[in-house]
Amino acid sequence: MTREWHRIGLLTDIPRRGARCVTSPFGRIAVFRTADDEIFATEDRCPHRGGPLSQGIVHDASVTCPLHNAVIELATGFMQGPEGGRVRVFATRVDPLTRVIELSLAEAAGVPEAAE
Amino acid sequence: MSAVMETVNETTRPFIAVTEVWVPKDGRLVWSSGDYGALADFAAISEKQSFAKGEGLPGKAWAEARPVVLKGFDGSYFLRAEAARVAGLTSAVAIPVFAGNDLKAVVVVLCGDDAERTGAIEIWHEENGLLLLDDGYYGAARHFEWVSQHTHFPRGQGLPGGVWAANAPMLLRDLGSGYRFIRADSAGRAGLTTGLGLPIAVPGRRTYVLTLLSARGTPIARRFELWNVRSSRSGAATEAVLADGICQREGPLWDDEHERRVAAWQGAVGEALGSGLPLVRTDTALLTAGYASMVALPLYRDGVLAHVVAWYY
C-alpha cells in the first residue's frame, strides 16, 4: 500500500512554538511547529488523561499538556516520566520551496496507549 | 570574624615594590590593575600609560613572546624611567600570559635597589635539554646571583628542572639544604627559603620557567596558593582545587582528605578563574587573614587554563 500524503496547509499557518488541529477519521490530530520550524504531528489526546496536546505550551521539540503538565516528546510520542505512555505519531513532510505541509495517515507509527 | 581586622604587622618589607597587570585593548596594552604600595605618583602615571606591541617593557614581552628582565632603566627602552627613578624603582620583570597564541595579559613586577632586600626573580629557559638562566633580579644576593648564572639544571632536577619536567607549578619549602647543588648552599647562606616555580607558556616550542625565591627578611609573599583548574565541556574553567599552599599565619593550607575548591567568580581566585586574566587586588585585608594585597596569576598549558597561582602580601 502506498503512503497517501494529504496537503493540510502552509508552514506559516501554524504559529511558531504552537500547534493547529486537523480533523480526520482517526480523530483530531495536532500539528506542531517548533522554534526551529520543524513540524510534528500527533494524536491530539494526551496519554495521561486525554487532554488536548494542541493546546499545550511547545518548547524545544516537546509539548506540555495543559491539563496536568505531562511532557510529550513530539518526535516519538513518548510521555516523559516514570509512568511512560505514548501517543500516536503521524508522518509529515514540508516542501522546502512552497512550504506546504503534508500529512500521512496510512502508516501511523507507534501503539496507541492513551490511559483512558 | 571580628568587625575590623587589622592588617598584618609589617615587620618584613616586601621584595617586590610594585605589581601591575596590563591587558591588550585595541592593539595596545592598557592598565588593568596594580599594587603600588605608597608610590602614589608612580601609580598615577602608570594608570594612564599604554604600550604598543614592542614598545616599552610590557610591549617587549608581548612582541618577543617571552618573559623579560630589565635591570637599570636609565637609557633603556623603559618608558617610565624618570618616574621610576623618582619612586626608587630600579628593575622590573615582565611576565606575558599567553593562552596558545593569544596574549591575555602582561604582568610586570618592579623592585627597588637597596643593600638589604634579598630575593630572586629568575627566568630559566631550555637549551639543548638543560635549563639555563636567561636572566634574573636578585636584590642584594650577589653571590647567589653569580652561582645561578653558572648553574644549569637537567630535566627533573632542582626547582627549575622539576617545574619544567612536571609542567606544573611547585612550591619548595626549603631551598637551602638537602640538594646536590652548590646553588642550594648559596641559597641557604643568602637566607633564601621558599621557592615558587611556575611554567610560563609562550607561543612556539620554547619553555620558560619563572622562579620567585623568598628570603625570610624580605619575602616575595607571606602566603602562597597553588590551584589546579577543572574545565567544563566547552573548555570554560568551572572550578579550581587547591593543590598546595602555605601561609605564615594559617600554616599549611592543603588538606589531603578534603579538597578545598573555589568556583569561577568566587572571590579573587575565582575571578582569575572565570576571566582567565591575572589580577592584582589591594582591598583584600579583611577578607584574607589580614593580607592587604594579592596577585592571582593564571597559567595556561596548550592554550587551556591549567593552574591559578596566588600570592598574598
Add this chain to the structure above:
Amino acid sequence: MQKLVVIGAGMASGRVLETLFETDPGAFEVTLFNAEPRGNYNRIMLSPVLSGEKSFEEIVTHDDAWYGANRVVCRFGEKVVAIDRTRKVVVGENGEVPYDKLIVATGSVPFIVPVEGRDLPGVITYRDLDDTNRMIEASARAGGRAVVIGGGLLGLEAAAGLRLRGMEVTVLHLTGHLMDRQLDEAAGYLLRRDLEKRGISVMTRASTERILGENQVEAVELADGTRLAADLVVMAVGIRPSVELAKAAGLAVNRAIVVDAQMRTSDPDVYAVGECVEFNGTLFGLVAPLYEQAKILAGCLLGRPGSFAVKELSTKLKVTGCDLFSAGDFAAGDGREEIVLRDPAQGVYRRLVIEDDRLVGAVMYGDTGDANWFFDLIREGAPVSAMRETLIFGQSYQGTAPLDPMAAVAALPDDAEICGCNGVCKGKITGAITAKGLTSLDEVRAHTKASASCGTCTGLVEQLMAMTLGAAYNPAAVKPMCPCTDLSHGDVRRLIVAKELKSIPEVMQELEWKTSCGCAKCRPALNYYLLADWPGEYADDDQSRFINERVHANIQKDGTYSVVPRMWGGLTSASELRAIADVVDKFSIPTVKCTGGQRIDMLGVKKEDLPAVWADLNAAGMVSGAAYGKALRTVKTCVGTDWCRFGTQDSTGLGVKIERFMWGSWTPAKVKMAVSGCPRNCAEATCKDVGVICTDAGYEIHFAGAAGLDIKGTEVLTQVKTEEEALEMIVALVQLYREQGHYLERIYKWLKRVGMESIRAAIVEDAEKRRHYFERFAYSQRFAQRDPWADRASGGVAPHEFRPMAEISYREAAE
C-alpha cells in the same frame, strides 16, 4: 577512667585517639608507645617531604601540645618487648604499663629483597621519616646515583623526589610495566614516559641479583649481568604486616592479626587497627580503610555500635605533574565491558570497566579531574546504561554543560543598580564588603541598605557576597526558577530590569538559559515579567501563555471550555441575564452555574463556538471576566448604603469602581478582591487578596488573605478616609505586587517573603511613592485594558486558535 595502651603511633592509631578524645575525653587514660622517636604524622606525605614540597612540621598530625592537652603519656622511641595478656600488662624497654584495653597498631615493615649485600650501608627501605632524611642527606652529597628497586607507588615517588634533589636515578621493576597492581599496560607506558621526561631511567623486567660494595654500597647487579653504579639503593618492593608481637602474645594471626568487624582480636580486651590487621582475609595498605577502621574502633571502645566493611579503594600517585588515578577492579574478564579513551597529543588515557551495567573499575592517566566522580560511581554501584555513550568523558559531559550563574552577576558593571528600593549599585555593595569586612547578609543590609526593604534583590546580593568573599561565604541555596536555569525568580526579575532585557529570546540568551525554548514553567513567567516591566514595549507572546490565557476561556477536563463574563461588583441586569440565557440556548451549552465570585459561568462550550458566544455577549455589553487568568478576577461586594440597614459606605459602588479601573491587568497570580459595607463583612473581604471593610470613619484596607489550599485572614494595611484614597492605595498595592511578585506567588505569600515593613514603607508612609506606583499601573492599563473577547470575536486576533487548519474526510483517507 579506663586505662588504654596503644602500641604504635601511626596514622590509624592517631585517628583512633583523635576520635576518642573528641567524643568522650574523659573515658580513657592513654599511654602511647612508638618505636620511632616521634609522635603521629601523616606517613603518606613523606614523598612530598622527600621532594621538598612539604616540610616535616607540616605533616605532623599530632604535636606535643595536643598530647599534653589530652594527657597522653608518650613513650616515643621505646620498643615494646612483650604483651602479657594474663596480667594485662604491656612490657616496654623502659618498664611495664597495665591496661584495661589494648590497641595493637604495629603497622607494617618494608619487604627486604633477600639478596646478597642487602645489609650494606647505603641500602635503605622507605618507610618512615628517618628513611626520608637519609635519602635527603644522600642526595646532598655530590655525584649521587640512586637505584630504586620497585616500580610501585612508593618507589616511583621516591625516584621523583630523589631526582628533584639532584640525584641520577634508575628504577628497577620486576614485571613488564610500572605500577602493575594499579595500572594497565597503556597507562603504565604513559607513566614511564613522564618519568623519563624527568630524566629518570626506568628498567622493566629487571630482576636484582645482588648488591655490591665493600664498606658501602657501590653497585647493583641484575640477573642478566648488567651493573648499575649506585651510592644509594632504595628498596620499595612492598610491605608486610608487623605481627611478631601479637604472635608472641598468643593472638590469632594469619597473614596479619585477625580481627572482627569491631576490630577486636581473639582476645576481647585487645584490639588491632591499621596495616597489621586482617579482616575477612583482606589486608590493608591504603589509608582510606584505615581511617574507617579507626572510626569503628573508637566507637566500639566507647560502647557505640559500628561495623567495619571493606569498601572500594582508590590510588593517587603523589608526583607533581604525573596525573594518575585508579580505583576498583579494572581487570578485563568475561561479562565485562570496557570503554577506552586515548588522546595521545594530550597524553590522556582513560579506561572504564563495566560489569552488569555498573562501573566496577577505572584507570586514568593525565586529566584526572573527574576522578572523584568516577570513584563515587564505583562505590555506589549506580547503573550507568543511561550515560553509556558519554560516561568516558566525565562528569561535565553528562547532559548539557553546567553553566555558571555567577558569570552573569560578575559581568554587571559597578554602577548597575542591584537594590531598587534603596538605590544601591553593585560597586557600593562590593566596596562595602571589602572595606568593612562584611560577612553576612544582615551586615550588608545594615551597612548598605541593599536588600533591606523588599528583599527582591536578596538573591543577587548573596551572589555578590559569594563573588567578593569567595568560598568563605556560603549563601543560602538559591532556588532556581525551573530546570532551565540556576537563577531564582528574584534574580531573573532584577536582571531583566538591570540589563534592560525586553524579549524572551534576549532573556534566554543574556542569562544563559540551558534550553533553547525554555519550558512550560519559565516561559509563562518570563512573559509575565516582561509584560509587567515594559508596558507598551513588550509584545505579549501568545505561545508562552497557558492555554486558558491564550484562548481567554477555562479549559475543562473534556477539552471544552467555560465562559464567564464580567459582572461588575456582582451586579447584573435583566438584559445581561437575557443575553446569557439566549447564548445558552443558541449554543446548547450544557451547564450554567453561579460562581463564588458573584457571577455566572457557562460550562461545556466547544472551542470553535467561543468567538460566536463572545460576539453575542459583547453585543449585550459584556466583556471577559478573566476567570482564567493570572489577573484581577472579581471584586465581590455586599449592598452597603444603597440598601443595607447596616451599611456605612457605598461598598457596591466602590467595588464597581475598583473593578472598572483594574480589570484587564495581568498579575503574578490571580487576585480576588471584595468590599464589605460594614464590619459584618458579608462580602467576606477578610479572606481575599485585597479587601475593604467600610466603617463610619472611612475604609479599612486589608490584604494578603487566602481561602483556597491555605486559609488565612487578611492583614490591615492602613485606614483611609475617602474613596479616592482607597482606590489609590489599592492600585498602588497591586502595582507593587506586580513588580515584586514571583510568577504564581499569591499576595499572601509575597507579603510573607518581603515583610509588612517594606510594603508600608513603599506605599503607605510615602505619599509620593504611592502616587508613582498608582501612575505606573495606570500607564500599564493603557495597553492592557482591552476586551480580549472583542478582539477575537470578530476574527481579528488569532483566528487560527479556533479553527482546524485542515479537514481530511473519510473519502480522502480511504484512498
